[in-house]
Amino acid sequence: MSGKAVRQYARMSCAGILLAMLCGIGGCSGSGSGTQPSGKKEPAKKADVVVWHWMSDRDAVFQELAKQYEGQTGQVVDFQLFAPSEAYSNKVRASAQTKTLPDIFGILAETRDFASFIKAGFVENLTPAMEADNSQWKKAFFEKALAMETFVEGNQFNVNPGIYGVPIDVMNIQFFYNKDLFAQAGLDPEKPPLTFEEFIAVGKKLKAANIQGLVSGWSEIWMINCLADNFAWNLMGRDKITATLKGDVPYSDPDWIRVFSLFKEMQDAGVLATGMITMVNKHAEQTFANGKAAIAFNGTWGVNVYRGMNPKLNYGVFLPPKISDKYPVAVWGGAGSSFKINALSAQKEKALQFLRWMTEVPQQKLLADKTMNLPSNKESAADIIPALKQFSAAMEYAVHPSQLPYSEFPRVVEAMGKGIQLIIIGSKTTQELAAELVALKQEEMKRLEAKKAAGK
Amino acid sequence: MRSQMFYRVKRGAFLILAYTVLLAVAAACLFPLLWMFGSALKTQETIFSDFSLFPQQPHWENFVVAWTQANFNTYFWNSVFYTVAVVLGLVLFSSMAAFAFSRLDFPFKNALFLLFVCMMMIPLPGQFVALYVLLTNLNLVNTRLGYILPQIDAGQALAIFLLKTFFDKIPKDLEDSARIDGCNKLGIYRHLALPLAKPAIAVVVIFNCLAVWNEYLLAMLIFSEKKLMPLPRGLMVFQGTHLTEYALLMAGVSITVIPIIVVYLVMQKYIISGITAGAVKG
Structure with missing residues (x-):
C-alpha cells in the first residue's frame, strides 16, 4: 500500500473515530438519568417521586412546592416539564407502551382515552385513599372537579367505578366585562346583565356607543359549544340533555331550536364583535385586554392572561345570562388540571402522600396566588383575589358533558359548532342546523348499533 | 440614436421593475425578522399596544433576562x-x-x-x-x-x-x-x-x-x-399554557436564530462558488 493510501485511510479513520467519540461521550454523559421511574439507570440524585407535567406556567411554583415538601418530609419530588401539550401527550403515550410512565402524570385527552389508560392498568384507583377517614380528602375538593376524575357504576367505557385522578386546579368559563367601557356606553359598571334580554340590551347600547361587544375564540368550536351548552342546561336541565345524548330527544326539539336562535339574536342585536367566528382566543384576549371590546367569554385563565397583557384593566365577571327560570344558570367547567398515579409504580404510596400534601390549603393557596388559577381545594378559595372568587363561587353552577352518563358523537358536536358559526353569519337557519344534527345523530347511532351487532 | 435611447429607457424601466420586485420580496423576508427583533425590545404590556417596528424605549435587558431565565x-x-x-x-x-x-x-x-x-x-x-x-x-x-x-x-x-x-x-x-x-x-x-x-x-x-x-x-x-x-x-x-411572555420569547428566538443565519451565510458562499465553478468547467 502506498504512503498516500495509508494517509488517506488514516484520515478517514480519524474522522470516524472523532464522530464515534463525539457520540459516545455524549451518550455516556447523558445517561445519568433519574427519570425512568421503572428505569434501568440509577439517577444522579435519586428522586422519591417523579412527576411529568405540561404546565409551563406552573413549573416554577411546582419546583417551589417540591422544595418545600423536601424540607418538610425529606422526600425528593422531581417535577419534569414537557411542553407544549402535544409533545407531552406523545411522550405519555410512548412511555405507556414501554411501561415507563413516571410515578405521577397527567393525561391530556378525552374521557375515552383516559378510560383506555385505566383499563390498561396504568392509573391507580384512588377511591380508598379519597374515602379514608370519613372521606376527608374527597370532601376537600369541589364536587364538580372530582366528578371529572370519577367513573360511576355502569359508565359507557366499562371502567371499574372509582376516582382515578387528583384535581390540582379547577376552571369554568364566564363573561368578563370592561367596567370603563360599560360606563362610557352609559351602562352601570356595577350591574352586569343577568338575563338574556338585559344582555341583548347591553349589546345594543354598546353598539350605539360604537364599542365592540362580545369577543371570544369562536373559531375554536369547543368554545362556541360551551356557550350553547350553558344555554341548553339552563333551558332544558340535565334530564332533557341526557335524553338528547341518549337519542330520545331530537335536536329538532323547540328547546334546541331556541338555543341555536339565541346566537342569531346576539348577532342581529350587534352583541357580537366583528369577525367573531374566525377569531382565535388569543386574539380575543388581546382585544379585550386592550380595551377594544367590552365583553369577553373566557375561562378562569383569563384572570392571569389579562393581568399579563394589561395590569390596569378594570373588569368584572358575570354569569352567562339567564334564559329561563325553569333550571339553574349553568357555566361550563370542572377540573382544570389533574394528576394521576401510576398503578405500576413502586412509589405509589409516596406519590399519594405527595398529592395529598399538594392539595392541602396552604399549597393550593400558593398555587392560586402565583399562577392565578382557581384552586381545586374549595377551602383555599376563601382567600383569593376577587375576580377568582367570582369564578370560585360559580363552581356550584359548573356543568361539563363528561358528567353525563352518555356522550355526544364527535361528528355531531363538530356539526353543531360549525352550524352555529353558519347561523351567526346568516348562511344557515336554525331549522336547517336542527335537521342536519338529527340526520347525523341517526347515522351515527345506526353505525354504533351495527358495530355493537358485529361485536356480538 | 433614437432607438438606442428607446432601449436605454426600456432597460432602465426593466431594472426599476426588477429591483422593485426584489426589494419587495426582500422586505417580505426581512419583515418578520425585524418585527421579532423589535418585539424583543418591548415589554409584555407595550407589545400589545406599541405597534412600531422599533420601540421608543428599547429594553435591551430582555436579551440578558431571556438568556438567564431560559x-x-x-x-x-x-x-x-x-x-x-x-x-x-x-x-x-x-x-x-x-x-x-x-x-x-x-x-x-x-x-x-x-x-x-x-x-x-x-x-x-x-x-x-x-x-x-x-x-x-x-x-x-x-x-x-x-x-x-x-x-x-x-x-x-x-x-x-x-x-x-x-x-x-x-x-x-x-x-x-x-x-x-x-x-x-x-x-x-x-x-x-x-x-x-x-x-x-x-x-x-x-x-x-x-x-x-x-x-x-x-x-x-x-x-x-x-x-x-x-x-x-x-x-x-x-410560553405558558394560556399566557405567553412575548417580549422575552422574541428575545430568546432572536438569540437562537443568530447561529443559523451565520451557518446559512457561510454555506451560501459554497453553493454559489460550486455552481459558478461548475458553469465555467462546462
Missing part, C-alpha cells in the same frame, strides 16, 4: 453539540452511501435505494412510539446518543437522494483518470467525489443544521433531564 447557558451548547454531531454523522454516512449507490455495483442496489427514498415519506413524529420502544430496549432513552442517532437516520434519505444525484453527474472519465493516478474506490470518493460534491453537501448541511437546531419534539420524547435538552426547551419557559 437557561441558555446549558441549552445553547447542547444544541451546538447536537447540530455538529448530527450534521457530521449525516454528511459522512450519507455521502458514503450515496457514492456506493452511484458508483458501486451490488445486488438489489436499486431496490435498496428506493427503500431509502421511501423513508422520506415517513415524518419523524410518525415513528415516535416505535422509536421510543426501540430506544428503551437499547437503553438509549435519555442519552445524547439516543437523540443523535435517530436524527442522523431521519436525514439520511434526503441527503442520499441529493448526493447520489450529484455523484451520478460526475463523468466516468474523471473517475478513470483518478484510477490511473492510483486512487482506489475510497480514494475516488475522498479525493474526487467529495470535493466535487461540495455544493450538494452545503445544501445537506444547511437543511439539516436548520432541522436539528430547531428540533424539539424528539428531544421531549427522549430526554427527561433538563441538562440534556436542546435550545427550544429554553424557549418553552416563556
Whole structure:
C-alpha cells in the first residue's frame, strides 16, 4: 500500500473515530438519568417521586412546592416539564407502551382515552385513599372537579367505578366585562346583565356607543359549544340533555331550536364583535385586554392572561345570562388540571402522600396566588383575589358533558359548532342546523348499533 | 440614436421593475425578522399596544433576562453539540452511501435505494412510539446518543437522494483518470467525489443544521433531564399554557436564530462558488 493510501485511510479513520467519540461521550454523559421511574439507570440524585407535567406556567411554583415538601418530609419530588401539550401527550403515550410512565402524570385527552389508560392498568384507583377517614380528602375538593376524575357504576367505557385522578386546579368559563367601557356606553359598571334580554340590551347600547361587544375564540368550536351548552342546561336541565345524548330527544326539539336562535339574536342585536367566528382566543384576549371590546367569554385563565397583557384593566365577571327560570344558570367547567398515579409504580404510596400534601390549603393557596388559577381545594378559595372568587363561587353552577352518563358523537358536536358559526353569519337557519344534527345523530347511532351487532 | 435611447429607457424601466420586485420580496423576508427583533425590545404590556417596528424605549435587558431565565447557558451548547454531531454523522454516512449507490455495483442496489427514498415519506413524529420502544430496549432513552442517532437516520434519505444525484453527474472519465493516478474506490470518493460534491453537501448541511437546531419534539420524547435538552426547551419557559411572555420569547428566538443565519451565510458562499465553478468547467 502506498504512503498516500495509508494517509488517506488514516484520515478517514480519524474522522470516524472523532464522530464515534463525539457520540459516545455524549451518550455516556447523558445517561445519568433519574427519570425512568421503572428505569434501568440509577439517577444522579435519586428522586422519591417523579412527576411529568405540561404546565409551563406552573413549573416554577411546582419546583417551589417540591422544595418545600423536601424540607418538610425529606422526600425528593422531581417535577419534569414537557411542553407544549402535544409533545407531552406523545411522550405519555410512548412511555405507556414501554411501561415507563413516571410515578405521577397527567393525561391530556378525552374521557375515552383516559378510560383506555385505566383499563390498561396504568392509573391507580384512588377511591380508598379519597374515602379514608370519613372521606376527608374527597370532601376537600369541589364536587364538580372530582366528578371529572370519577367513573360511576355502569359508565359507557366499562371502567371499574372509582376516582382515578387528583384535581390540582379547577376552571369554568364566564363573561368578563370592561367596567370603563360599560360606563362610557352609559351602562352601570356595577350591574352586569343577568338575563338574556338585559344582555341583548347591553349589546345594543354598546353598539350605539360604537364599542365592540362580545369577543371570544369562536373559531375554536369547543368554545362556541360551551356557550350553547350553558344555554341548553339552563333551558332544558340535565334530564332533557341526557335524553338528547341518549337519542330520545331530537335536536329538532323547540328547546334546541331556541338555543341555536339565541346566537342569531346576539348577532342581529350587534352583541357580537366583528369577525367573531374566525377569531382565535388569543386574539380575543388581546382585544379585550386592550380595551377594544367590552365583553369577553373566557375561562378562569383569563384572570392571569389579562393581568399579563394589561395590569390596569378594570373588569368584572358575570354569569352567562339567564334564559329561563325553569333550571339553574349553568357555566361550563370542572377540573382544570389533574394528576394521576401510576398503578405500576413502586412509589405509589409516596406519590399519594405527595398529592395529598399538594392539595392541602396552604399549597393550593400558593398555587392560586402565583399562577392565578382557581384552586381545586374549595377551602383555599376563601382567600383569593376577587375576580377568582367570582369564578370560585360559580363552581356550584359548573356543568361539563363528561358528567353525563352518555356522550355526544364527535361528528355531531363538530356539526353543531360549525352550524352555529353558519347561523351567526346568516348562511344557515336554525331549522336547517336542527335537521342536519338529527340526520347525523341517526347515522351515527345506526353505525354504533351495527358495530355493537358485529361485536356480538 | 433614437432607438438606442428607446432601449436605454426600456432597460432602465426593466431594472426599476426588477429591483422593485426584489426589494419587495426582500422586505417580505426581512419583515418578520425585524418585527421579532423589535418585539424583543418591548415589554409584555407595550407589545400589545406599541405597534412600531422599533420601540421608543428599547429594553435591551430582555436579551440578558431571556438568556438567564431560559437557561441558555446549558441549552445553547447542547444544541451546538447536537447540530455538529448530527450534521457530521449525516454528511459522512450519507455521502458514503450515496457514492456506493452511484458508483458501486451490488445486488438489489436499486431496490435498496428506493427503500431509502421511501423513508422520506415517513415524518419523524410518525415513528415516535416505535422509536421510543426501540430506544428503551437499547437503553438509549435519555442519552445524547439516543437523540443523535435517530436524527442522523431521519436525514439520511434526503441527503442520499441529493448526493447520489450529484455523484451520478460526475463523468466516468474523471473517475478513470483518478484510477490511473492510483486512487482506489475510497480514494475516488475522498479525493474526487467529495470535493466535487461540495455544493450538494452545503445544501445537506444547511437543511439539516436548520432541522436539528430547531428540533424539539424528539428531544421531549427522549430526554427527561433538563441538562440534556436542546435550545427550544429554553424557549418553552416563556410560553405558558394560556399566557405567553412575548417580549422575552422574541428575545430568546432572536438569540437562537443568530447561529443559523451565520451557518446559512457561510454555506451560501459554497453553493454559489460550486455552481459558478461548475458553469465555467462546462
